[in-house]
Amino acid sequence: MGERVLGVLGGMGPLASAQFMLRLTLLTPAGRDQEHIPTVLWSDPRVPDRTAARLGRGEDPLPVLLRGLRGLEAAGCGAIAIPCNTAHGWYEAMQAATRLPILHIVDAAAAELRRQGVAPGRIGVMGTAATLAMRLYQDRLAGAGWDCILPEEAEMARLVTPSIAAVKANRVAEAYPPLAEAARALAARGARAVVLGCTEIPLGIAAGPALPFPVVDTIDALARAAIGWAKA
Amino acid sequence: MGERVLGVLGGMGPLASAQFMLRLTLLTPAGRDQEHIPTVLWSDPRVPDRTAARLGRGEDPLPVLLRGLRGLEAAGCGAIAIPCNTAHGWYEAMQAATRLPILHIVDAAAAELRRQGVAPGRIGVMGTAATLAMRLYQDRLAGAGWDCILPEEAEMARLVTPSIAAVKANRVAEAYPPLAEAARALAARGARAVVLGCTEIPLGIAAGPALPFPVVDTIDALARAAIGWAKA
Incomplete structure (x- = not known):
């Protein structure tokens, strides 16, 4: 989509992702639409539960997280934000799988x-x-x-x-x-x-x-x- | 991304798009993340001003709108919602350019x-x-x-x-x-x-x-x- 497009790997949970978009907009100094930050939000609430996985009781979320990263790369994003703390347990694996910088929460x-x-x-x-x-x-x-x-x-x-x-x-x-x-x-x-x-x-x-x-x-x-x- | 993924062509304005994501989530009957609706929000606030264009004083927004539609198609979305009323002045041109149904506001x-x-x-x-x-x-x-x-x-x-x-x-x-x-x-x-x-x-x-x-x-x-x- 061009330079400096933010990719948001979200849906974990979806309300937190929506709130992230709201706060991203309200905290951006902007006088009109065109001064705001182009953003693609990939909100996939089907990512397997991160807590269950880490505590050994559920499916590994990494494949679905990587699918989202691929989608954001294809959309032309230049960096990734993930508004889910627990997902950062897979930060190193995600960062190793993409050339885009992932902002660490x-x-x-x-x-x-x-x-x-x-x-x-x-x-x-x-x-x-x-x-x-x-x-x-x-x-x-x-x-x-x-x-x-x-x-x-x-x-x-x-x-x-x-x-x-x-x-x-x-x-x-x-x-x-x-x-x-x-x-x-x-x-x-x-x-x-x-x-x-x-x-x-x-x-x-x-x-x-x-x-x-x-x-x-x-x-x-x-x-x-x-x-x-x-x-x- | 799979069946029944919603595509949101947004950023017009970005705060309205974020609010749409918030209300979409809060109005969805769901007991956990995985019951919410997978959604890709393409929030491109750089779409030229729709009102200026329609009143003959600005650039045509259609090319940027169609770029967003292409991005949402590539992400695997199954239908499109556009949380901007004025953009619906280009509804017929957008609907003619995609096989995905566009929900009319x-x-x-x-x-x-x-x-x-x-x-x-x-x-x-x-x-x-x-x-x-x-x-x-x-x-x-x-x-x-x-x-x-x-x-x-x-x-x-x-x-x-x-x-x-x-x-x-x-x-x-x-x-x-x-x-x-x-x-x-x-x-x-x-x-x-x-x-x-x-x-x-x-x-x-x-x-x-x-x-x-x-x-x-x-x-x-x-x-x-x-x-x-x-x-x-």
Whole structure:
């Protein structure tokens, strides 16, 4: 489609992808249609469940992820954003399979922590059980001096995991109270900021009052990274 | 990408396309990612301005529209939705150029009028100057017994046209008062419902209190038509 066309490998979940498109548009400085960023969104919600696969209970999503990458390459995209944290467990395999740069959502979250002025030290990370088990945040942020604490196993089972499923089923409002409770528990344990490290979580958190500590919305963070790429 | 993949020819404007993706997702009955509708959104905000072209002051958008259709065909889509009313001025030329069915946004609006129980008679239609001048709604709805009244020329210049431009520039909240005033004027002239016949208009109207008469959101109407196609 031309130079600087963004490819979005999405559908994981589809509501998070739509919200990514909305935030990408609203965060872009533009005075008319023609100043916005050309984008192709490949929203394939049929990608096998990433969490089930990583926990050894489901089909490998990689072939469907690679099919999406091929589609975005064919459309003429110049870089790829993936508004799903858990899918970044397959980041190296995807990056090895394409010549297009894939913007890493954890790097985008780190840039957002810096933009918000969050000093090195203890931060909280919420995400799917697979994202946390794969240590996507813990390992990639450690070098920058952020020490990640996570919800406890009982909080994951009672609060975080069911809320992610509720957003995927379009029951967004009911996800707010449990997600806010889990985030508050991390802040109470000394986190100076909480990363919403699953793109369903900011949708739930947006459905209620703002939290009284810094949060990193990984949808917004990835949108800012994509705008940075497009306008470079 | 497989059977029943929806293609969305978008970017006109990009915020309306993102909102279409959001409403498509929220209106789909789904309990998990894999029950949502696979969709490719080709969001190309570089399509030349449709209103300027139709009013004889700008470049023909058809070549860029056809490039988008080719991209969606190559991605394996089975039908096309275009969340831009004015682009439907090129509907026949686009439909002649592809074997994929293109869902017509005015037919989707008519289905929504029926769904809301709006009886035949006088209705109001707001849209771009080009959409109204091309008689997209007046001619296509006349057979069903709806008689369309339009904003007056001075209302278009003072209220509707600047509001559409404001939404395209991400200044959504400031579009509400003028758009609501134009819609109220149509209701005062006897319209029993008002069709928001430009996909920027529902974004502005959603930024303030609900209007006290039936309105047809053409983003939602097209999303319902697309879901009907995908689930058929």
